[in-house]
Amino acid sequence: MKKIIGRIKKQELLKEAYDSGVPELIAIFGRRRVGKTFLIRNYFKDHLQFQLVGIKDATLPVQLEQFSSTLGKASGNPKLYRIPEGWPEAFDQLSNFLTPKLMRERCVVFLDEFPWLNTPKSGFLQAFDHWWNSWANDQDNLVVIICGSAASWMIEHVVNNKGGLHNRITRKIRLLPFTLKETEAFLHSKQVNLARYQIVQIYMVVGGIPHYLKDIKKGESVAQAINRICFTKDGLLNGEFKNLYSSLFKDPTRHLSIVRVLAQNNSGLTRKNIIEKTTLSSGGTVTLIFDELIESGFVTPWKPNDKILKKSYINFPMNSPISTSNLWKKMLDLGRKYGKILA
Known part of the structure; x- marks a missing residue:
């Protein structure tokens, strides 16, 4: 097992979940490259009974074939399970695989890149809802962890789900970059x-x-x-700039236009300023784009302390006055003066 650096509070939360003795459905989200998969795989290395990684832009048959192959490897017999015809059958197979194990020990199931499994018209989310509510939620020895880099999707469709998963998430983990x-x-x-x-x-x-x-x-x-x-x-x-946004958002063109405008202004811009400079149309779509950028950790909203200025601003996290603007300057000045930085 590789050593986990930091993440102390997150590890404590995972320990509480594992030791709770009741069914747990944990949602973990955060931007790509931040270490979500590493944290779960290494913390639960000895307890992971099944882990599935969604494939970006893959069709339903490809996702189901990957599920069947992964379940077969987990069982020790790659040919034990046939390729399911749909997600309801896939989750039935998973239940059959887990049932004898749950009688002996606490088991962890890890569904990574959860949003990518939810391909159009696949019925994945509905099938997962039904599986959790009809079977998994009654298994006291089961911990299910769903993980996704598309933070806004995870919040909208999982954490704030209005359907079968409403209020079913037992713990939420937003994994942020290292301090x-x-x-x-x-x-x-x-x-x-x-x-x-x-x-x-x-x-x-x-x-x-x-x-x-x-x-x-x-x-x-x-x-x-x-x-x-x-x-x-x-x-x-x-090339990471374009690749990163393309992996998170279906059409990152408008997200990138907002980021490029913000990059030209260290003090941040109001929503109105950004819309004017990018020529985006005001409305629900642009609001969703702002929310996606904020939830993914690329930009942050802030309000000036000056009570006269009641406008909200959006900027990069490092440039936000409420979090780091003056702090970075002070730390660098201290570094130049004393040759060190205070942690």
Whole structure:
């Protein structure tokens, strides 16, 4: 089992869920690359009885074939289960697989990239609703974890579900990027020993995203690491901007236009300003786009402390005055003065 860095509160929540002795349905969400799958697989390594990963843009037959193959491998006999004709049959097969195991021990089921399993007209979400309410919710030894990078979809269709899953989620976990302290611990675990001032510089470029931070190499200077990761042809972040948004949103064109406008203004912009600069139409669609960007952690809303200014602003998390704008400057100034950064 690989060591889990930080995430102390999240690990405590997972322990509480596992030790509760009652059926648990846990929803975990957060932007891609933030470490959701790593956390669940490593924390529950010895208790995962079944884990399925949705395939982006795959058809229903492909998803069901993947389900059948995964269930067969979990049972130790790849040919034990036939490919189900639909999700209701697939969940019946999963129940049959789990029943004898649940009589002996507490079992964890992990459905990763949950939104990708819900292909158009597949009936996946309805079938999952029915499976949970008609069978899984009565299994005291069962923990089901559903995970997705499309945070807004998870909140709308799972956490705030108005149908069969309404009020069925027992615990919610929003996994955020590492804090500076966790970033320092993560780099130290890789024998990358940088001064705190240098860690802040790295953090301001790649954020607290484990997938990006693990590409920092021992012995590299900050400048060398940033140049290699961001600006070389095969750099990890070369092309990541478009790929990341495309993986999260069906049509990221409007999301990207908002992000590009915000990138040109460090102080943030009001919703009205953004709509004017992007030529987007005001209405429900643009509201949904704002919500998706906010829930995915790419932008953050904030209100000035000045009571005279009652407008709400939207900006990148690092530039938001309520969270970091002055803090980053102060930390960098301290770093230059004393050669270190306070965590």
